[in-house]
Amino acid sequence: MIKKYINPIFPHLLHGGDYNPDQWQDRPDILAEDMRLMRLANCNAMSVGIFAWAALEPKEGRFDFTFLDKAIDDIYKAGGRVVLATPSGARPAWLSMKYPEVLRTNADGSRNTHGMRHNHCYTSPIYRKKVFEINRRIAERYKDHPALLVWHISNEYGGRCYCENCKAAFRNWLKEKYGTLDALNKDWWTAFWAHTYTDWSQIDPPMDHGERYTNGLDLDWRRFVTYQTTDFMKEEIRAVKEITPNVPVTTNMMGFYNGLDYRVLARELDVIANDIYPKWRGTKEDIDTAIDTAFTHDLCRTMRHQPFMLMECTPSHVNWHEYNKLKRPGAHELSALQTIAHGGDTVQYFQFRKSRGAGEQFHGAVVDHEGSENTRVFKEVAALGARMKQLDAVVGTKTVARVAILHDWSNQWALDAAQGFQNKNKRLRATQLQFYKAFWQRGINVDVICPEDDLTAYDLVIAPMLYSVSNAQGQKLAAYVAKGGTLVCTYGTAMVDETTLAHLGGWPGAGLRKVFGIWNEELDTLYPDDFNTVTGDIGEYKTIDYCELIHAEGAEVLATYESDFYAGRPAATVNTYGKGKAYYIAFRDTGDFTDAMMEDLIHELGITSDFDGELPHGVTAHSRTDGESVFVFLQNFNSHAVTVPTAKQWATAEGGISVSGTIPLKPYETVILKKQNIF
Ligand code: GLA
Ligand code: ZN
Secondary structure (H helix, E strand, C coil): CCCCCCCCCCCCCEEEEEECHHHHCCCHHHHHHHHHHHHHCCCCEEEECCCCHHHHCCECCECCCHHHHHHHHHHHHCCCEEEEECCCCCCCHHHHHHCHHHECECCCCCECCCCCCCCECCCCHHHHHHHHHHHHHHHHHHCCCCCEEEEECCCCCCCCCCCHHHHHHHHHHHHHHHCCHHHHHHHHCCCHHHCCCCCHHHCCCCCCCCCCCCHHHHHHHHHHHHHHHHHHHHHHHHHHHCCCCCCCEECEECCCCCCCCHHHHHCCCCCCEEECCCCCCCCCHHHHHHHHHHHHHHHHHHHHCCCEEEEECCCCCCCCCCCCCCCCCCHHHHHHHHHHHCCECEEEECCCECCCCCCCCCCCCCECCCCCCCCHHHHHHHHHHHHHHCCHHHCCCECCCCEEEECCHHHHHHHHHCCCCCCCCCCHHHHHHHHHHHHHHCCCCEEEECCCCCHHHCCEEEECCCCECCHHHHHHHHHHHHCCCEEEEECCCCCECCCCCECCCCECCCCHHHHHCEEEEEEEECCCCCCEEEEECCEEEEEEEEEEEEEECCCEEEEEECCCCCCCCEEEEEEEECCEEEEEECEEECCHHHHHHHHHHHHHHCCCCCCCCCCCCCEEEEEEECCCCEEEEEEECCCCCEEEEEEEEEEECCCCCEEEEEEEECCCCEEEEEECCCC
8 A cells, every 4th residue: 555645755744833933033042942942842844934925025026035044944954844835824014005906805895904814805816916926936945945845825715705806707607607697597596586687797696785595696606716716726836836846735724614615625735734623621522522523634534535734723722712721631642643543644733832912822832922841731742742753654544434424515505505494504514423423433434525526435425414416416326326335315315406406306306216215205394392203123213303204115114203293104214226225314313313323334334443342432443554554543532541442462553562451541542553464
C-alpha cells in the first residue's frame, strides 16, 4: 500500500500552529524566544503570513518581506518547516479605500466599510488582480526556500456578496447552465405566483426582502457561490502553482460549514485542511462531542481519501463559544490523537503565541501572555509533540472503511429551502450522527461520501434524509444495490430532483420506488409532545418528529406502527433488489431503534472493528493501516478510568511493549496498538 504524504520531503506528523511575527516586529527579543519555545514545545511546522498583507505591502506596490524572510529562516534554523499562507483573508486599508469594489455588498444593497476580515467580493476583478500579484510575489520570493512545505491558500473562505458584479456573474452562470430562460423557468417552477422571468436581468439572488420561495433559485445561488469562491481560489492557486508546481496547496475548511460545497473546492486542492473547535467540557457530553468531531474528521479524510491536515484547533479554549471552558488536563492530547486516529496527519493550533491586543487576545494559544514554557497548556502541548514524534510509522497510512454515510451539500440546501415538515430545523445532521454513533461505539471505521463517489467500495451505504435525488443518482443507488450492496434510507427520501421539483409518480422517486419495494404516500410531522410506537421482531420503539405512511409493494415489513389512524401500517421495511438489499426506515426514533438496526446489519454483513474487545461506553477504537500493520487508536473519552478486554496480542505503537488480556485506560487516555502482518 503506497503511503500518501502531505509533502514527501517531510514524512512526519506536523505539529505547530498559526504564528504571527508580523505582530511583534518591534520585539526581536520575543521573536527569538519564540524559536526557543517552538523547539521546547516539540513543534515542527508554523503557519505564517495568514493575515500579513498590511505588513508585506504597506503601500500599494511597495513590498517589504523583511519580517517574513527572518521568520522563515529562523523557523528553519530551529528545525521547523513552514505552512505559508496567501494573505487574502484580510485586506490592507489602502486597498479598500482606493478600490471600494473589493468591499462586500450585503443583501440589502449596503456596502461594507473597511474592517474585519473574510468579507471581500470574490468577483471583483481588482481584488482578484491584487491577490494574484501579492501571491505571485510571495511565491517568487520563497520558491526555493527549503522550509516551504505547504501553501495555505487564504483563510476560511466563506460568505456571499450581492454587488452588481456578483449578480452579473450569477446571471452568466445561469445562462451557461440553462441556455434559455424557458428552461430555467420550468426547472424553477416560476409560473407559481407569476414569478416567470422574461429577461435575465430580472433575476436577483434570493434575499429576505426579495425572492425567498423559489427553491430552485435558492439552490442555484448557493451552487453559484461555491462556484465563484472556487474560481477565486483557483486564481490564487494558479499564482503560486505556476512558480512552485511541487508544493502542495490547501485551504482551511470549517467542517460541515453550510455556505460552500467543500467537495467542489476539494477537487482543486492537493490536501484537505480543517479548522475545528469542539466544546470539550469534561462532562458526559464529551461523548457526543467526540462522535460529532469524529464524523467531521471522517468527512475531511474521505473528501480526498487521504490523510488531511488539522490546520487549526485550540490547545486550551477559544474566545467565541458562549462559555469558553478550558480543556481539562489530558483532553487536548485525547482530541489531538483522535484527529490522527481518523486519518489526520497534523495537529496545528490557532495559535502559537497569543496576540497582545485586539479581538483574539484571550483566545487559547501554546504560549500565553506570561511568556514561558511553565504553563499547564504549554507542558501538555510539548508532551503531545513528544508523543507525535514517535508516530512516524503512522504518517501517510490509510483508513479502510466498509461503511459509508452520505452527506451531500446540495441535499442539505434543498432540505433547508423546502417549506414544510419541521420548518425550523429538519435536523439532518443529528440524523446522520444518530447512525454514525452506532459505528463509533463499536469502533468501526466509516467514510462520509456523496452520491457521486464510488459506492462499490462499501458493503453498507446509509443515506439519511436523502431528500433531493437526481435520476442519475437514483440509477447509481439502484445499481449499487442490484450488484449486492446494502442501502439504508429514511423518511424523506427522493422527494425532489436536483432542481427541487417534486418527483412525480410516487415517492421515493428517481426510480427508487422499485428498489425499496415501497410507496411513501404521506409524511406526518409530529408536534414535540406527540409520539407513536413501532414494533417488530427487532423490539418496540418510540417514534418522534416524522412518521411516513408507506405501503409495502413487495418489501418485507420489519416493523409496524402501533397507534393513530395508521396503526398496523409498515414503519420499516427491507427489499431484495438484484443481489442486494434496500432498507427503508419510515420514522425518526430517539436513537435506540437506529442502534439496534445497525447492530443487526453489522452482524449480518460481518463488519468488524480492527479492535476485537468489547468497548465500554465512551471508549472507541479507530484504525489506520499501511497494508502490513494496523494501528488501532484505543481512546477513552470518559473522565474516569476504564479497562478494555482483548483476546489478541498487541504491541504498543510507541515503544513496542506487548499488550494482551485487559488494557487499562486512564481518564482521557489513548493507547495506540499495533498488529503486524495482518494481511
Ligand atoms: C478561525 C480563524 C482563525 C481564528 C480562529 C479562532 O478558525 O481561521 O484566524 O480566528 O478561528 O478560533
Ligand atoms: Zn461582489
